Every structure is written in C-alpha cells, then in structure tokens.
Amino acid sequence: MKSYVRLAGVVGVVLIVSMYTILFRNRHVKPHTSFPKGDADVVRRLDSIEQTLRRLEKLMEGSNVDNGTLNKLSPDMAQWKSKVVVPKLYPNSFLFAKWGDGLSEKEQKEAESLYQIYGYNVFLSNRLPLDRKLPDMRDSRCLSVAYPQDLPSISVVLIYLNEALSVIKRAIKSVMSYTPKHLLKEIILVDDHSTYNDLGRPLQGYIDEIHKDKPGLIKKVWHHRQMGLSQSRISGWEHATADVVAILDAHIEVAEGWAEPLLARIKADRTVVVSPVFDKINFDDLGVEKYLPAAQGFDWPLWCMYESFSAEWWRGNDNSRPGKSPSVMGIFAAHREFLGEIGGLDGGMTVYGGENVELGIRIWLCGGSIEVVPCSRIAHIERSHKPYALDLNPMMRRNALRVAEIWMDEYKKNVMIAWNLPLQDHGIDIGDVAERKKLRERLRCKPFKWYLENVYPSLATWDDLLGYGVMRNSLLRNLCVDQGPVPGTIPILYKCHFQQPQHCYYNQEGEIIVGGIKSHKYNQNRCLVDPGSSNTPTLLDCHLAKRNQKHMHWDFKQGKEIQNKATKRCFEISRSENSDYQYVLIIQQCTGQSWTIEHLITTL
Numbered sequence: 279m280k281s282y283v284r285l286a287g288v289v290g291v292v293l294i295v296s297m298y299t300i301l302f303r304n305r306h307v308k309p310h311t312s313f314p315k316g317d318a319d320v321v322r323r324l325d326s327i328e329q330t331l332r333r334l335e336k337l338m339e340g341s342n343v344d345n346g347t348l349n350k351l352s353p354d355m356a357q358w359k360s361k362v363v364v365p366k367l368y369p370n371s372f373l374f375a376k377w378g379d380g381l382s383e384k385e386q387k388e389a390e391s392l393y394q395i396y397g398y399n400v401f402l403s404n405r406l407p408l409d410r411k412l413p414d415m416r417d418s419r420c421l422s423v424a425y426p427q428d429l430p431s432i433s434v435v436l437i438y439l440n441e442a443l444s445v446i447k448r449a450i451k452s453v454m455s456y457t458p459k460h461l462l463k464e465i466i467l468v469d470d471h472s473t474y475n476d477l478g479r480p481l482q483g484y485i486d487e488i489h490k491d492k493p494g495l496i497k498k499v500w501h502h503r504q505m506g507l508s509q510s511r512i513s514g515w516e517h518a519t520a521d522v523v524a525i526l527d528a529h530i531e532v533a534e535g536w537a538e539p540l541l542a543r544i545k546a547d548r549t550v551v552v553s554p555v556f557d558k559i560n561f562d563d564l565g566v567e568k569y570l571p572a573a574q575g576f577d578w579p580l581w582c583m584y585e586s587f588s589a590e591w592w593r594g595n596d597n598s599r600p601g602k603s604p605s606v607m608g609i610f611a612a613h614r615e616f617l618g619e620i621g622g623l624d625g626g627m628t629v630y631g632g633e634n635v636e637l638g639i640r641i642w643l644c645g646g647s648i649e650v651v652p653c654s655r656i657a658h659i660e661r662s663h664k665p666y667a668l669d670l671n672p673m674m675r676r677n678a679l680r681v682a683e684i685w686m687d688e689y690k691k692n693v694m695i696a697w698n699l700p701l702q703d704h705g706i707d708i709g710d711v712a713e714r715k716k717l718r719e720r721l722r723c724k725p726f727k728w729y730l731e732n733v734y735p736s737l738a739t740w741d742d743l744l745g746y747g748v749m750r751n752s753l754l755r756n757l758c759v760d761q762g763p764v765p766g767t768i769p770i771l772y773k774c775h776f777q778q779p780q781h782c783y784y785n786q787e788g789e790i791i792v793g794g795i796k797s798h799k800y801n802q803n804r805c806l807v808d809p810g811s812s813n814t815p816t817l818l819d820c821h822l823a824k825r826n827q828k829h830m831h832w833d834f835k836q837g838k839e840i841q842n843k844a845t846k847r848c849f850e851i852s853r854s855e856n857s858d859y860q861y862v863l864i865i866q867q868c869t870g871q872s873w874t875i876e877h878l879i880t881t882l
Contacts, residue, residue: 364380364381364382364383364386366378366386367383367386367387367390368386368390371390371393372561372562372662373389373390373393373399373561373562373662374386374390374562375562376562376563377399377402377562377563385401388401389401389402392442393662395440396440396441396442396661396665397561397661397662397663397664397665398442398445398529398559398561398562398564398659398661398662399561399562399563399564400442400444400445402563402564403442403444403445403448403564404442404444406444406448406564408444408447408448408451409451409452409455410448410531411534412452412531412533412534412557412566412657413566413568414533414534415533415555415557415566415568415655416533416535416598416652416653416655417597417598417652417653419596419597419598420535420539420598420652420653423539423598423653425538425539425541425542426542426545428545429458429461429538429541429542429545430461430520430521430522430541430544430545430613431461431462431463431520431521431522432457432461432462432463432520432521432522432523432524432537432541432611433463433464433465433466433514433518433519433520433522433523433524433614434453434457434462434464434465434466434524434526435466435468435511435514435515435518435523435524435525435526436449436450436453436465436466436467436468436514436526436527436528436530437468437470437507437510437511437514437525437526437527437528438467438468438469438470438472438477438527438528438529439469439470439471439472439504439510439665440472440473440474440477440665441472441477441528441529441665442529443476443477443480443481443484445528445529445659446467446477446481446528447481447484448531449526449528449529449530449531449532450465450467450484450488450496452530452531452532452533453465453532454488454492454495456532456533456534456535456536456537457532457536457537458537458538461537461541462495462537463519463520464494464495464496464497464518464519464520465495465496465497466496466497466498466499466514466517466518467481467496467497467498467499467528468499468501468510468511468513468514469498469499469500469501470501470504470505470506470507470509470510471500471501471502471503471504471505482498485498497517499513499514499517501513504629506627506628506629506630507608507627507629507630507631507633508623508624508625508627508628508633509623509625509627511525511608511623511633512622512623512625515614515617515618515622515623518614520614521544521613521614522540522541522544522611522612522613522614523611523612523614523617524537524540524610524611525608525609525610525611526609526656527608527609527658529559529658529659529661530609530656530657530658530659531559531656531657532656532657533557533655533656533657535653535654536554536654536655536656537654538654539554539651539653539654540552540554540611540651540654541611543600543649543651544611544612544613547647548613548615548616549613549616549645549646549647550646550647550648550649551606551610551611551612551617551637551641551646551647551648551649552600552610552611552612552648552649552650552651552654553574553603553606553607553609553610553611553648553649553650553651554609554650554651554654554655554656555569555570555571555572555650555651555652555654555655555656556569556607556609556655556656556657556658557569557655557656557657557658558657558658558660559657559658559659559660560660561659561660561661561662564659566657570597571587571597571601571650571652572584572585572586572587572650573585573586573587573588573601573602573603573604573650574603574604574605574606574607574638574648574650575603575604575605575734575737576604576605576635576638577696577797577798578692578693578695578696578737578740578797579674579675579678579693579696579697579797580631580632580635580674580677580678580681580693581631581674582605582607582608582634582635585603585604585736587601587602587650588601588602597652598652598653599652600649600650600651600652601649601650601652602647602648602649602733603638603648603649603650604638604642604648604733604734604737605634605635605637605638605639605648606634606637606638606641606648607634608633608634609656609658610648616646620640620641620644620645620646620721621640621644621714621717621721623636623637624636624637624680624684624714626680626708626709626710626711626714627677627680628673628676628677628709629670629673630664630670630673630674630677631670631673631674631677631678632674632677632678632680632681633677635678635681636677636680636681636684636685639681639685639686639726639729640685640723642724642729642733643685643718643723643724643725643726643728643729644718644721644722644723644724645721645723675697675699675706676706676707676708678693678696678697679693679694679697679699679704679706679708680708680709680711681693682694683708683711684711684714684715684718685718685726686726687725687726687727689726689727689730689739691740691879692739692740692797695740695743695746695795695877696797698746698747698776698781698876698877699877700877701877701879735799736798736799736800737797737798737799738796738797738798738799740783740795742785742786742787743783743784743785743786743879744784744785744786744878744879744880745783745784745836745875745876745877745878745879746781746782746783746784746795746875746876746877746879747776747781747782747875747876747877748774748776748780748781748782748875748876749780749782749790749873749874749875749876750774750873750874751850751851751871751872751873752837752871752872752873752874753851753871754771754851754861756773756774757771757772757773757774757851757861758771758772758773758774758775758776758780759771759780759782759792759863760772760779760780760792760793761779761780761792761793761794761804761817762779762817764779766817767816767817767818768814768815768816768817769792769793769806769815769816769817769863770862770863771851771861771862771863778793778794779793779794780793781793781794781795782875783795783803784832784834784875787831788830788831788832788833788834788843789805789806789820789830789831789832790805790806790832790834790840791803791804791805791806791820792804792805792806792817793817802819802820802821802822803819803820804817804818804819804820805817805818805819805820805823805830806830806832806849807823807828807829807830808829808830808842808844808845808847808849808865809828809829809865810829810845812865813864813865813866814864814865815849815863815864815865818830829842829843829844829845831843831844832849834873834875836874836875836878836881837872837873837874838872838873839868839870839871839872839873840873841868842865845865846868847865847866847867847868848865848866848867848868848869848871849863849865849873850863850864850865850866850868850869850871851863851864851871852864852866
C-alpha cells in the first residue's frame with residue numbers, strides 16, 4: 279500500500295513540474311538568449327528534471343527495465359524501485375525456498391520452468407560466468423605435495439542427457455582451466471541421445487571456438503538412441519586414447535589441482551581406481567558446499583551412500599591421505615588399459631543405477647582396489663530430480679538383481695530381501711549374464727565372501743532371517759502392519775501398499791523388525807515390543823530393547839498367532855474406540871487370531 283502512495287506522490291510531482299515546464303518553455307525565447315542568473319538556474323534544473331521524468335515514464339510503462347537503466351536514474355528513483363517487492367509466484371517450489379528474492383514475475387516464471395526441466399537452477403547458471411573460480415576446499419597439506427613431472431596423460435569424459443548448455447560449457451571450461459595442458463589429451467562429450475535443440479548447433483559453436491586455439495581437443499559421441507549411464511561410460515572409455523580415463527558427469531566443475539593427485543596414484547599403481555571428493559553444488563543457488571572426505575559404499579538395494587573411512591585411516595590424523603573405498607559413485611579415474619583388462623563396464627546394465635556398484639565390486643574381486651583421494655576435488659550439482667525417469671526404482675531393482683546374480687554368490691538373497699522379492703522366481707528379466715560369468719571365471723576373481731570379510735565388513739548379511747515382507751491378520755487381509763507416523767513408536771494398521779514402512783522381518787531370535795531393515799551393522803532396527811504395562815504395542819531400537827530386557831521376543835508360525843515369549847500375550851487387532859483408525863493393533867490375551875508374513879526363507 280505504501281508503494282502505491284509513494285507512486286501517487288511521484289505522479290503528482292510529474293504533473294506539476296510538467297505544467298510549469300510547458301508554461302516556461304512556451305515563452306518566445308531565442309536559442310542563445312541570455313537570462314538573469316536566477317532564470318538560468320531554473321532552466322538547468324528543469325532540463326535535469328525533464329530527463330529524469332522521461333526515464334521515469336519508461337519505468338512506469340512496465341517492469342522490464344534492466345539494471346543498467348535503473349542505475350542511470352537518480353539515486354532516489356533507484357532506491358524507490360529497489361523497494362518494490364514482487365510476491366513469489368511459487369512459494370511451494372524447492373527452487374524458491376532459499377533463493378529468488380527480487381525477481382520479476384517474468385523472471386520467476388522462466389526460472390521455475392527451467393528448474394522443472396533440468397532439476398537445478400538453469401536461469402542462474404545462464405547468468406554466471408563460465409570461468410567462475412571455486413573456493414579451494416583442499417586440506418592445507420595438499421598444497422605442499424610435489425607431484426612427479428612425468429604423470430600419465432588423461433582423457434576426460436563428460437556424460438550427459440538433456441543437460442543445460444551453460445552447465446556443459448562451464449564443465450568444459452573448468453577442465454581446460456585446471457588440468458595441466460601437457461597432461462590433458464582430450465575432452466570427450468558423450469550425449470546419450472539428448473533432444474534439446476541448444477545441445478546441437480549452439481554447443482558445436484562453442485566447440486568450434488575452442489578448436490581455433492586447441493584443434494581437436496574436444497570429441498563428441500552421440501547415441502542414436504538412449505542407452506543409459508553404463509553404456510555412455512563405455513562409449514567414453516572406448517573413444518579415449520590417453521593413458522588414464524576420467525569418467526565424469528557433465529554437471530560438474532573441476533577445481534584447481536584436481537587431476538595431479540589422481541594421476542599420481544595411478545602412476546604408482548595402475549590397478550588402483552581413484553575417485554575425487556565431491557563437493558556439493560546446490561541445485562538452487564549454485565553455491566558450493568564443502569564435503570568431508572569419505573568412502574563410497576552402498577546398501578543391499580545397491581543405492582550409493584557415503585561411508586566413513588576405516589579406523590586405521592582416522593588414526594593417521596591426516597585428512598589429505600587417500601582412503602580405501604568399497605565402491606565408486608560413478609565419477610572416477612582409471613588406467614584405461616587396466617579398465618579394459620577387467621571387463622570395462624557391464625553393457626548389460628540398463629538406463630540408470632547399479633553399474634557403479636557392479637564396477638566397484640568387480641575391481642576388488644578381480645585384482646584391483648579403489649581409493650578416494652581427498653586432495654582431488656570436484657564440485658557436483660545434486661539435482662532435485664533425475665533426467666532419465668521420475669521413478670528410478672524399476673531399473674534400479676533390475677540392475678541390482680543382475681549384479682547379485684553375477685557376483686554375490688549365496689549372498690544374492692540379501693538383494694532380493696532388500697527389494698522385497700521372493701527368493702525364487704521373482705519374474706524380473708535381468709538380461710543374459712553368461713558372458714559376465716565367463717569373465718569372472720577367466721579373471722579368477724575372488725568369491726563375494728572375501729569381499730565382505732576384507733573390504734566391506736560393515737555390510738550386514740541377514741543370515742538369521744526366517745521371513746520378510748508385509749504382515750497381515752487373517753481377519754482383515756487388506757490392512758497391513760505399518761510403522762506408523764515418523765518419528766513415532768506406535769505401529770498401526772494401514773491399507774496395504776507394500777512399501778518400506780510396511781516391511782516386517784522375523785528372525786531366529788524371535789524378533790519382529792517393523793518398517794524396513796538396515797543394511798549395515800552400525801545401524802539400528804526397530805523391534806516390536808510388548809510394553810507389559812499397557813495393551814499398546816511399541817517399536818523400540820532393537821539393541822536398546824535387548825539391553826533393557828524389554829519383552830521383544832515372539833513365537834510365530836506362519837498362519838498362527840503371534841505370542842510374546844515372556845508375557846504370553848498376543849499381538850492382535852481390535853476395533854478402535856478412541857483412534858482415527860477404524861482398527862488398531864493391540865497386545866492382549868490371545869483370542870486365536872492368525873497372521874501371515876509375505877515371504878518365507880524357511881518353513882515356519
């Protein structure tokens with residue numbers, strides 16, 4: 279409201295001064311007439327006012343005044359303009375949660391539209407310099423390391439699908455700026471069948487400009503159909519000609535000194551595959567957030583995750599030293615020939631997910647090792663959504679089952695349990711695995727048991743499970759046991775949707791785990807407990823419940839009752855009287871209700 283009042287005042291001044299100007303200028307004055315000093319001052323002031331008014335008129339015609347025009351206005355007018363607040367059009371958009379103040383409606387619409395397409399702030403990326411310098415996130419000890427002069431040459435592969443043009447340009451620019459010229463042999467762009475027009479001629483134009491000074495530096499590989507991440511990495515590796523190939527995403531910016539630490543480790547041992555530390559580029563404001571060095575692991579569904587380095591690494595008290603890693607997250611560097619010797623990447627992996635875990639397992643089992651090198655840092659945009667599909671679960675599940683079948687021996691059951699699939703006849707086509715199994719035999723790779731014992735001992739093996747999946751009472755088959763609201767400790771009955779909150783696990787100790795089971799020994803599950811003092815069942819941390827001797831052990835046979843071993847009370851359902859739910863879970867004297875669990879590992 280105040281803005282409108284101020285605007286009305288300005289308009290009033292405009293009208294008054296305009297009338298005065300007309301009256302004064304209508305006097306019959308010759309161009310070079312001399313005036314008394316007072317009249318001359320008036321003329322000069324009126325000229326200045328007239329110029330400002332003309333600019334004000336343009337400002338009032340619309341909101342499309344650029345910053346250059348605004349700066350030419352008088353200071354008072356610029357200050358008035360800066361105080362005009364445009365409401366956010368997308369208050370629920372993640373893009374505008376912490377960013378976007380001061381944008382016009384037109385700019386907000388453009389920014390949100392681009393964000394929905396790409397999953398990060400392309401509007402802002404298009405306005406940032408291509409050669410922006412990232413903050414140096416390295417440990418101070420990295421700066422004093424002297425690397426050999428005769429390091430191996432490097433081919434840098436940038437993979438993308440419908441990436442923003444400015445993001446690709448910035449990735450290329452950073453690689454050119456921060457990779458020693460005598461080491462950088464080529465940059466290979468692998469386009470997995472992008473459909474956006476600006477990745478055709480505009481990108482080629484940028485490459486042509488680079489080739490004026492550096493002929494042939496950049497190669498382009500374009501897939502005639504979408505083939506997925508694994509095949510894109512294979513294409514990049516196949517076209518590489520340097521000693522070392524670094525396979526990166528295209529939504530990255532390499533930092534100063536990123537290449538030398540990686541190349542030095544590979545020069546010392548051609549069988550080590552190395553990864554930089556990824557710093558996070560925020561998807562909204564494109565600011566860079568420092569990440570601490572960490573190993574790269576996975577859970578049993580084969581989703582990637584960060585892991586702590588070993589206790590031995592931490593005892594060294596030197597955060598600049600490379601640390602062993604169970605796997606890689608998809609950005610890595612390897613000796614090009616060694617990568618070929620162990621089978622490259624699995625071309626049978628489709629679309630997205632699992633291919634990096636497969637490579638990590640194979641490297642360790644077949645004669646190599648993996649390290650994260652903290653002195654090498656790359657900033658990576660963490661998208662809010664991926665370009666391949668809104669729901670990546672179906673292809674991720676398929677790829678995980680393929681990895682399990684080829685490499686995990688008897689432990690492949692853990693992958694099926696993690697995806698809540700039956701151990702037999704899951705019905706998912708994982709492709710032909712015969713050639714990859716022959717590769718394993720030819721390379722004389724170690725068994726997966728060795729990997730668990732020597733590389734990834736924190737990965738739990740779930741050897742004591744008897745049954746898993748959704749748990750239902752025979753009286754109401756459309757309702758399942760559910761972990762209930764989180765955070766919370768009271769399980770509920772809820773319409774069956776068969777997702778993780780309803781996954782239950784029964785083990786040899788008689789524990790019933792509700793709401794998913796953790797893949798690592800250092801994590802805690804939640805166990806069903808009879809509180810003893812009431813008839814409301816609770817969920818407690820299993821280790822804590824055991825230490826405090828809670829009533830957490832149950833007798834259960836498939837199609838029979840669930841009875842607590844200590845209290846002899848049963849886990850049952852009852853019609854609700856004081857709850858939002860029509861039926862509730864209770865602990866009471868047994869009435870003969872029966873339960874089933876979805877999948878059996880052994881006969882209960």
